[in-house]
Amino acid sequence: MEPEKSLNKEAQALSAGQACSGHSGEPFLELHWEGRRFKNIQFPVSAAKELGVVESAIKALAREMWIKRYRKQRVPKGFSSKFNLFLDRLSQGCVNTVLVAGPTTGSQTELFVDDSYAVFDEAAEVFLKILAGEADESEVVDFKALDEALTFGKTLEPEDEVKLYRPGCRGLNSVVFTRSKRADVREKYGAKDEEQTLQISGWVASLDAKGELILSTYDGQSVKIFEDPASEGWNQYKKWLAPDRLSRPIRMEGNFLASPSGKISKSGSIDFVEESYPDDWYRRMAVVMNFADGWIDGQNGEAVSVQAKRIVDAILSYFYDEEILEGNRPGIYPLLRGGIQLEWDFDGVDWSIEVDNVGNVELSAFGDGIDLDGEVPAAQTYQETTAKVIKTLESMTAKAGSKSDE
Template sequence: MKTDFSQPRFTGTRFDEHTLPVDVARDLAAYESLIVDLAKHLYLEDHTDRQRVPKGFASNFRLDIERIDEGSAKPMLVLVLSGALALVGGERDYFERARDLVAECIAAPESALPENFPKELLAHFNQLGRSLREGEALELPCQRTGIAVLTPEKRKKLVLAADQVYEKEVDLLGSIAEVDFEKFSFRLRLADGGQVNVFMPDSFHNKAREYAGKPRHQVALKGVAAYDSWDRLQKLVSVESLDVVKNYAIATRMDELAQIQAGWFEGQGVAPDTDKLATVADKLVADYPERLMLPSIVPTQDGNLLLEWAADGAPSLDIHLDNLQASFHAFATNGDDIERDFDLETAEDWQSLFGFLNHSIRTKAA
């Protein structure tokens, strides 16, 4: 049998189309888990002579999404009961009491949480609401206040009411500072100077060897991390994905240039050709010489690129996107011009260019 149980409401721009992102559905699974554990607690509180809930108390209970209604995203959760619970109304009531108590807990100030909500179950809010982003909320019907609103900040406060750290989904970016292959881990040095130990799968070992100690190449990590009440990173809880972004500064700069629109310079600047720009970006990111200092990359008014190096002789490279050619210029020590042109059509052309740059560009003398 099934019956309407609760209809949460997700608010925020991601839910304007009345759809539910897959990652957000995990919040509903966490909600179900909290309901079950809280219902068990309430049952045992009422039956002090028992050490365990009746057999099948939880296994015969589940929440299903029957539909998603409009009004941001409003999934209708129906309670599906089977076995003994479908026939015993008294036990079924504990799940409804748990539902109402969860809403009361969310609606209450952290300093005045419901006394019958056990503190140890506040850890469930490490999962419930974890997918919410800034500006989003999960609303639950609440008998006492009408509505209970769970935001990322509220979720954090609920967890910290019983613990010293809380968990949240993170996107971290940093360089590999040190690798410990025996412990299958490496130390990720973050841009703000912080660092965190990362467990790595076997598939990442070769990349760890290749990019360790090379801050030019950044590791992009998605996962879950624990933070204290001051939002200081304490540790990684889990890692969902690890990717290396080669020549990160070049890659991000080329992404910025791809957003340029026509008229960008006093109403007259030509936007770079996005396809040609992508071709150049791929080569610069993938094959830029390891020992060659990074250039500054600026757009030109005619829709092309200018690369400049802070090196002896003020070297620069004009890349013409329209015909995929490049013109190098620098000053020799005697003041003469050094000029050379390159085609950029083939992989061999790019190798010739990079070989020349690697040989010709020297760091400025101190």
């Protein structure tokens, strides 16, 4: 049987209801967007770029699948132009972008009988499998379109979530995609490093007269940056350079070349560098970090570990940035057993976060009718531990708020 006729037969089977709809005004693919940016049915322009990636990736996958299956050197004339996605509507609730296929221009080729697009349906399913991390690596690794498919989700922010859904389809018809999921999938399929705009938190580990600066990050990386030694910025870096126990936490934002796992391989332009939290917090941290073993009476009281300091630095940076404390400043105290305690009062509730020298964290909230606690075991990196602490704190804050309203 001729390849084109074989595909025509397959297309007719699909149009008879054996696969997806979506080529006659029905939804071909729906993307449900959730996150702060999508409240009130607002759709960020940056996120709209992802819709173009979807169309381009499905077209590219379909082209390679057709050539491979029918052992041709090229696809039929007008192949790509016969499949186009259109934003049909935004639905209520979370932002729900509904894409439909067609209409198309030009004459109908023999490949597309009854407006059925068999290979594009299959390509859409492969695309979803790639995003889910369920595509067989041996089947997709040779696709040139793989890298294009793996660019999807680049504009997602940490709290964003998008569910891709194909109504009425058999097999895999939905995938929930997040920024962390994207990193896992890109790493699994060996995606290339890509330029990203990142905000990095850490401290100045070293600098030399040639203008090379090493920034150590909270997730254990060393990022190399170059700065003019005669610049004002260089003098600022020198001011921040200090031993680990007294290092000043800073953050910077700029363009970096990063691997799928988040490892930074090259730094580009730096947009800004700033101190992570106010002077009064830093001065108090310096006092606490200067306490040596036996600081109570010569025998009792352990010195605070650098591990505990890193986690507390990261927590304080998050507090300052997100204004979680709503203007309140936490007390910063050394723990007798080694570690640091953050303590503050808000709306009649006493809050406490204790970080021990190993990196384990205990949280508590006590007030009128409120008695909450939480635990976060030490993770592999300061960043992971901090993220879990903040998530636990947000959950406890919500519970405390609901009890106060009763």
